[in-house]
Amino acid sequence: MKSINFFKILILFFILSFNSSHANEIFKTLDKTAISKINDTLKSNKKNSTQTILAITPPVIKATGDQLYCPLNSIKIVTDFSITHDPAETGTQAVYIQISSGYSSGLEQLSLSNPALHPTIVASWDATSGKLKLSSPTGLDVLYSDFVEAVKDVVFTNSSATASGTRTFSITIGQANYLPSTQHYYLFVPSIGITWTAARDAADTSTYYGLKGYLATILSADEAKLIGEQASGTGWIGGSDAETEGVWKWVTGPEAGTIFWNGTGNGSTPNFAFWNTGEPNNQGGNEKYAHITQPGVGIKGSWNDLSNTGDTSGDYQPKGYVVEYGGSPGELPLQIAASTKITIPTITTVLTPKPVCDSGNFTIDATATAGATINWYSQATGGTPIATGSSYTTPILNTTTTYYVDAGCESNRKSVIAVVNKTSATPTVASSDVSRCGPGTVNLQASTDVGVINWYTSAAGGTSIFTGNNFTTPILSSATIYYAESSNNGCINTNRTPVNIKIYTPPAVIDEEVSMCQFQKKTLDAGVAGMTYLWSNGATTQTTEISTGGTYTVDVTSPSPESCTSRKTIKVEEHEIPKIDRIDINGTRVVIYLAKEQDYFEYSVDGLNFQDSNVFYDVPGGLQTAYVKEKSGCGGTAQNFVVLVFPAFFTPNNDSYNDLWEVAGMENYPQAQVTIFDQYGKLLAQLSVSRMSWDGTFNKIPLPASDYWYALKIDNTKPVLRGHFSLKR
Structure with a gap:
């Protein structure tokens, strides 16, 4: 470092004693190293053997003005304001006023009212950081007294009618953001592509009015909002898990060693953390350092983890770092900042x-x-x-x-x-006496001029069993009384109205199923005397005469006051007279087929023994009669049929048993012919009504025992019946 010429220092001291604005001009003639040294001396109030005469006490700012504020109006941020300064320093270039907590971007603003009254000061508003800068329009220092008057004319406005909460205003000399809740200062230092370690070292060697700097450590939501959302850019902060993977600590400043996060994106914090969604994720395995996320990437002002260098471009390229001043061991809070607040009363x-x-x-x-x-x-x-x-x-x-x-x-x-x-009137019921026929439910109705109806089972006390104008009772089998009470939001009319329910027994009727004969009439009976009747055919007497089958009903109503009605149903089945369609005969098996089968018909082939089945077995040969009748006596029919029996064998040995082979029943067919052949087809005999048996001879010569064949032709309308039989000797 270059040394400061002692002669130059004496000249500077002399000029400072008379006019600080001329001192600025002198500073321009000094080399930059000397200026840096002197500025640091002024800000930190350090004293040593070569700089005692240049030490300037930092100014002390005081402000009052904790006020109530109504949205859509404007209010001055201070009720009183002062700057106490070293006589050797009568002014500075800028004063900063920031909405340091509760700021709603886009809705709130700080501005200088009556700017014409402050010609030495120009005001500029930064909506991103919520900060108003009061500064010299010429670049020269402005008297502290001018700044005091200007700050007294700074006003706050909020354009939202629904705004609420508290706003804190930080008034400070110096560009760093001041947070009243920590009494610390925060400064974003732009430096594209700077590494985390370089940022840490640069922050560690910086000072601010004598306060030692360090990479920012964020312990509260207030700090996170001020640093992350209201800062001028993104950058490094003092968190790292380089020592132990997944254990994130603050490693800079007075909070060094404090753990603030355990794990990755789904981990947890023992105090406060503000990671972006899914962060930290240790992508690539070497992301060990905490960084405020680029605006527009995820949650505004939140954090992500990066490697020491970060990306070389894009959203994850470091754009700088955030330095925090204050809280280091042995430091007393500066008084170059003050704060006031307004509260929106609700x-x-x-x-x-x-x-x-x-x-x-x-x-x-x-x-x-x-x-x-x-x-x-x-x-x-x-x-x-x-x-x-x-x-x-x-x-x-x-x-x-x-x-x-x-x-x-x-x-x-x-x-x-x-x-x-309003207390409602006594309930009005649709009817105080209600009846029904037989067990069942009853619908009760009541109304009131206001409120609702509650239903009870007792005249006083008890618990409501239903609320509403229409109450359907449970199934009732005996007389019951219910009570209606009106209520309007707790205003109860205790005059309950009773409703008497009577249960009457309806006439006892029994449904029937009866039959009648076709083409005949039948009398139906309701079965209960002394009632009022209404039949489905229009009859109004206890009995009615019908001539066709079907389903008939009769409503049987008891005398008043009961007037209970029961309905009896009588199903009448009209039985037809049977008609034989055909009779099938297969040997001695006979089947009788009707034009229309009914389960109330029965069958017989001898006129004596009847059965439900229409199939008969072992019917004797000859002329027979088929009988079919209706079971209850409505009528019947009969038809003759012939059973032809062909003997399976005969024994022509003159013992008077089976000596002849003859077809039983053939006599009923005068035109029938039976032709007998041997197994070679030789015609042996021919039978007819004039010759109805064969004795087993051919030309009077007995034929040997063997099987023989026959063919029966009854007439030209029926098929030829063929078969065989045995001749046994």
Whole structure:
């Protein structure tokens, strides 16, 4: 480092004693190393053998003005402001005022009112950082006294009618952001592509008005918002897990060694952390250092982990670093900054009073932001308060009334309703006497002028079993009384109206199934005497005569007052007279087929023995008769048929048993012919009504025992029947 010429120092001291603006001109003639040394001396108030005469006490800033504020208005940020400074330093180039907590970007602004009254100062607003800069338009120092008057004219505005909360204003000399909750200063230093280790070393060697710098450590949401969202760029902060993978610590400044995160993106914090979504992720295995994420990537102002160098371009290229000043061992807080705050007063709670019945007064309680005055109104906007204080007692009210309360800001005015409920009249029931026929449910109806109907099983007390104008009872089998009571939001008319329910027994009827003969008439009977009747065929007597089958009903109604009706159903099945369609004969098996089969028909082949089946076996040969009749005697029919029996064998040995072979029943067919052959087809005999048997001879010569064949032709309308039989000797 170059040494400062002693002669130059004497000249500088002399000029500083008379005019600080001339000192700035002298500084321009000194070499840069000398200027740097002198500035550091002024800011840190260090003293040594060569610089004692140049030491300047840092200014002391004081501000008052903790105020209440209503949105959509403007308010001065201080009620009083002062700068106490070293006589050797009468001014500076800039004063910074920042909304350091609670800032809503785009809705809030700081500005210099009456700028014409402050010709030595120009104001510029940075909406990103929420910071107003008051500075010299010429680049020369501005007197502290001018800054004091200008700060007193700085106003805050908020354009949202629904704004709430507290805003803190930091007023400081120097560009660094000041946070009142920590009394620390924060400065973003642009440096494209700087490594984390280089940023750490640069921060560690920097000072700010004598305060030692270090890479920022972030312990609260206030710090995270100020550094991450209201800073001028992204950059390194003092967190790392280089010592132990997954154990993130603050490794710079007075918080060095403090663990603030364990694990990766799904880990946890023992105090405070503000990682971006999915961070830290240790991508590539060498991301060991904490970095404030580029704006537009994920959560605004959040953190990500990078390698020592980061990317060479793009969103994950380091753009600089954040230096924090304050809190190092042995340091006392500087007084180059002060803060004030405004609080938007709101009603924090307002308790809705309990309703009253018919009339009464109400006591309404509310709480508000500390220091605010609670005002009560009878209208939603404007008007004069009808009362002030945390509690308001209304006059006696006969109707529901709405009141309004605020804490000084009309835009935050809240409503509260004092409800007066009218006690309803005695319930009106549709009928006080209700009946039904037989067990079942009953629908009861009641109404009231206001409110609802509650139903009970007792004349007083008890618990409501149903609420509503229409009540369907459970199944009832005996007389029961229910009671209707009207209620309007807790205002109860205790005069309950009874409803008597009677249960009558309906006539006892039994359904029937009966039969009748086709083409005949039948009398149907309701089965219960002394009632009123209505048949489905229009008859109104106990009995009715019908001539066709079908389903008939009769409504049987008991005399008044019961007037209960039961319906009897009689199913009448009309039985037809059977008609034989055909009779199939196969040997001695006979099947009788009808034109229409019915299960009420029965069959016989001898006229004596009847059966349900139409199939008969072992029917004797000859002329037979088939009988079919309706079981209950409605009528029947008969038809003859012939059974032809061909003997399976015969024994012509003159013992009088089976000596001849003859076809039983053939006599019923005068035109029938039977031709007999041997196994070679030789014609042996021919039978007819004139010769109905064969004796087993041919030309009177006995034929040997063997099988022989026959063919029966009854007439030209029936097929030829063929078969064989045995001749046994």
